Amino acid sequence: MSEYILEMEHISKTFPGVKALDNVELKVQKGEVHALIGENGAGKSTLIKVLAGIHGADEGGKYLFEGEKADIQEPMDATLKGMSIIYQDLSLFPNLSVAENIYIGRDSKKKPWTKINWKSMKKLANKALAELDMDIDLNKKVELLSIAQQQMIEIARALAFDSKLIVMDEPTSSLSSGEVEKLYNVIDKLKERGISVIFISHKLKELFRVSDRFTVLRDGQYVGTYDVNEIDEQGLIKKMVGREVVYETNKEKAETGEKLFEISSFSKEGNFKDIDLTLHRGEILAITGLVGSGRTELAQSIFGITKNVQGEMWLKGEELKISSSEDAVKKGIAYVPEARQTQGLVLEQSVINNMTLPIIDTLRNKLKLIDRNVEKNLTDQYIKSLDVRPAIPELTADKLSGGNQQKVVIGKWLSAQPKLLIIDEPTNGIDIGAKTEIHKLLRRMVNEGIGVIMISSELPEVLSVSDRILVMSRGRIAGEMNTVDADQEEIMKLALDNEGIESGNDTKTPNGTHHQEV
Numbered sequence: 001m002s003e004y005i006l007e008m009e010h011i012s013k014t015f016p017g018v019k020a021l022d023n024v025e026l027k028v029q030k031g032e033v034h035a036l037i038g039e040n041g042a043g044k045s046t047l048i049k050v051l052a053g054i055h056g057a058d059e060g061g062k063y064l065f066e067g068e069k070a071d072i073q074e075p076m077d078a079t080l081k082g083m084s085i086i087y088q089d090l091s092l093f094p095n096l097s098v099a100e101n102i103y104i105g106r107d108s109k110k111k112p113w114t115k116i117n118w119k120s121m122k123k124l125a126n127k128a129l130a131e132l133d134m135d136i137d138l139n140k141k142v143e144l145l146s147i148a149q150q151q152m153i154e155i156a157r158a159l160a161f162d163s164k165l166i167v168m169d170e171p172t173s174s175l176s177s178g179e180v181e182k183l184y185n186v187i188d189k190l191k192e193r194g195i196s197v198i199f200i201s202h203k204l205k206e207l208f209r210v211s212d213r214f215t216v217l218r219d220g221q222y223v224g225t226y227d228v229n230e231i232d233e234q235g236l237i238k239k240m241v242g243r244e245v246v247y248e249t250n251k252e253k254a255e256t257g258e259k260l261f262e263i264s265s266f267s268k269e270g271n272f273k274d275i276d277l278t279l280h281r282g283e284i285l286a287i288t289g290l291v292g293s294g295r296t297e298l299a300q301s302i303f304g305i306t307k308n309v310q311g312e313m314w315l316k317g318e319e320l321k322i323s324s325s326e327d328a329v330k331k332g333i334a335y336v337p338e339a340r341q342t343q344g345l346v347l348e349q350s351v352i353n354n355m356t357l358p359i360i361d362t363l364r365n366k367l368k369l370i371d372r373n374v375e376k377n378l379t380d381q382y383i384k385s386l387d388v389r390p391a392i393p394e395l396t397a398d399k400l401s402g403g404n405q406q407k408v409v410i411g412k413w414l415s416a417q418p419k420l421l422i423i424d425e426p427t428n429g430i431d432i433g434a435k436t437e438i439h440k441l442l443r444r445m446v447n448e449g450i451g452v453i454m455i456s457s458e459l460p461e462v463l464s465v466s467d468r469i470l471v472m473s474r475g476r477i478a479g480e481m482n483t484v485d486a487d488q489e490e491i492m493k494l495a496l497d498n499e500g501i502e503s504g505n506d507t508k509t510p511n512g513t514h515h516q517e518v
Contacts, residue, residue: 403434
């Protein structure tokens, strides 16, 4: 009997003009946590989609599950075999209850008019949640849960299907540190039960915390599989990117010019209060803080997404009254949201359509038709300057890696020639090599005269990229410091400051509402 729950060998996948996978291998042992890692564009997502039956592999590969040939034609085949995929963008039904989400799909092979056994559904859901030590109202709609709770519902659903292999794609990207620890404990319990986990993440520390072995992909090819005890972080990075990557803290004070952007007494009831902020020409201003500190809500208010905001705003000396995001764009403000796939891009549209979206009306000729030559030339220019890969303007955005999707979003706003760019979690879910490229791009924008406000929860990023740091805590500015004088410990002390607006320690749910976190 094979020691492996999953054996994939000589797996290749070709899309028109792109070979996404080239002779790749992935072997997962029973009861292990196996990290699948590599830069964005390395082929991780494509390999998982082949595993899940979303993509069919090219001929010639070997795919075994529990030692037997796996004939996976569609995702439900994989589910019924005992595989569950928990994607970064969770695949729950927000308007259905917890119990319904855990149970859904179990009757897929029954006739459509088969009556649902509600008692069995709740019994099954209760059992799955109990195995995770989760106490959640089974009748509660999923949209009212935090992202961390929703993730646990996904895992409970996998247990309800008797899954033997669970794939977790960037599972901690939207979780607080406390929620991350709870997830680690759940993964430990899965291992104890003999369930295998494929863990995909760009956070090296957590990879070393949870994983038994690593499989590294680079440029669609298999690099190797390594035991956690035989390789360190720097060695793993080198395997991923093919070179050494060195993080440096920004210890050079930037030469700043005149005041570029300013807000005064900015307040939004329940989110933030009395925020004063100044951005000078030639600097990157970082805003950091814990989940629920109000940093994203502040950014959305500046961009006109959030309404009924009190306070004053100036850009290049001109007082602004922003009533909508369209108004903000006209005034020269651009906003790159954290959820780039759902808010920053039209995934089913091409790179060229996404990049020219904000300026489409300016590309029309006298006949009111879009000048395709101008559109193509402009897109080619940004693809080249941002090093978008593959450099195919007609490729749809959903075919790009996370890092390249982020470049397209930035290119979209550069085409609008903004005076101020606000970018929220610029490298969330992006690999190490692409992070460096995005950081250099932000610095280049500042050098070209564009103001940059960066919101980030990654303190190494804050310290290496920004020139000045604002720390938010519970809706207020808890402190301000120059990066040359800052360190992670000092930032965390300010972020944990208990002073703030009386809204409690809130955690944002996916629909923007808040709930108390105990």
